[in-house]
Amino acid sequence: MAxxxxxxAVAEIADKFRGASASVVTEYRGLTMSQLTALRVSLGDxxxxxxxxxxxxxxxxxxxxxxGLEQLLVGPTAIAFxxxxxxxxxxxxxxxxxxxxxxxxxxxxxDGRALTVTEVNxxxxxxxxxxxxxxxxxxxxxxxxxxAGLFAAPASQVARLAQALADKRAEEGGPAAVDTAxxxxxxxxxxxxxxxxx
Numbered sequence: 001m002a003x004x005x006x007x008x009a010v011a012e013i014a015d016k017f018r019g020a021s022a023s024v025v026t027e028y029r030g031l032t033m034s035q036l037t038a039l040r041v042s043l044g045d046x047x048x049x050x051x052x053x054x055x056x057x058x059x060x061x062x063x064x065x066x067x068g069l070e071q072l073l074v075g076p077t078a079i080a081f082x083x084x085x086x087x088x089x090x091x092x093x094x095x096x097x098x099x100x101x102x103x104x105x106x107x108x109x110x111d112g113r114a115l116t117v118t119e120v121n122x123x124x125x126x127x128x129x130x131x132x133x134x135x136x137x138x139x140x141x142x143x144x145x146x147x148a149g150l151f152a153a154p155a156s157q158v159a160r161l162a163q164a165l166a167d168k169r170a171e172e173g174g175p176a177a178v179d180t181a182x183x184x185x186x187x188x189x190x191x192x193x194x195x196x197x198x
Contacts, residue, residue, distance in 0.1 A: 006056060013052055013060030016079075022086040022110035024093055024120055025072040025079050030102035036078075039103065042092045046084015052077060068114030072106040086110060090124035 017023060028036065028051065040049045052060075054073040061069050082089040090108075097103040108115035108123075115123070 009052070009056050010059045010063065013050070013057060013079075014063040016048065016050065016081040017061060017064035017066050017109075020081040020083055022082040022089070022108060022115075022123075023066075023079055024082070024090065024108040024115075025069060025077060025106045026093065026097075027075050027104040027106055028078045028102060029076050029104075031100060035100055035102065039093075039096050039100075042096055043080060043089055044084070044092070047080050047082040047089040047092075049078055049080050052079065066109055069107070069109060072114075077106075087123060087126045090120055094121060094124040 031039070036049070036051075043049055054077050057073055057077060057079065058070060061067070080089055080093060093103070093105055097105055105117055105120055107117055108120045110123075
């Protein structure tokens with residue numbers, strides 16, 4: 001019969017898996033308690049770091065429907081359950097592992113599949129969501145400015161073309177030709193009623 005404390009631990013870990021947007025499996029061999037505390041602080045509010053027995057993690061992963069972590073659950077294991085921005089937590093873990101050789105990233109789980117160490121590092125290399133959104137906003141603003149310029153261009157081109165045409169006619173004596181055409185048009189309109197009366 002399973003001990004109640006183990007059943008509770010499995011249920012808690014399974015809930016962590018279900019509530020996490022990503023999880024990173026690590027080995028913490030050789031880290032002191034103060035280093036583990038520093039790691040938890042560096043992860044911030046968007047992630048929790050939990051040391052757990054591999055057998056309990058395997059059962060919890062099965063309960064939560066998380067597959068592909070079995071080969072990672074060897075040796076002393078701790079898992080970062082990420083509820084915030086996965087990129088930020090992956091960066092924090094990678095940076096901490098560089099400074100503290102006792103922390104080894106084994107892999108992870110995100111979007112329904114297991115991640116390799118390389119994929120976790122690639123995730124850490126990405127820019128954060130806020131930076132990407134700022135870049136997107138800047139690109140959209142630049143494109144809107146270009147679009148405004150394109151929409152304004154036809155009107156300004158027509159105005160320049162009309163001015164160039166007026167300048168050309170002025171050089172050729174165009175306004176006089178326009179003035180002489182106007183009385184002829186008036187004469188044509190006066191003749192039309194006379195024809196209608198007869």
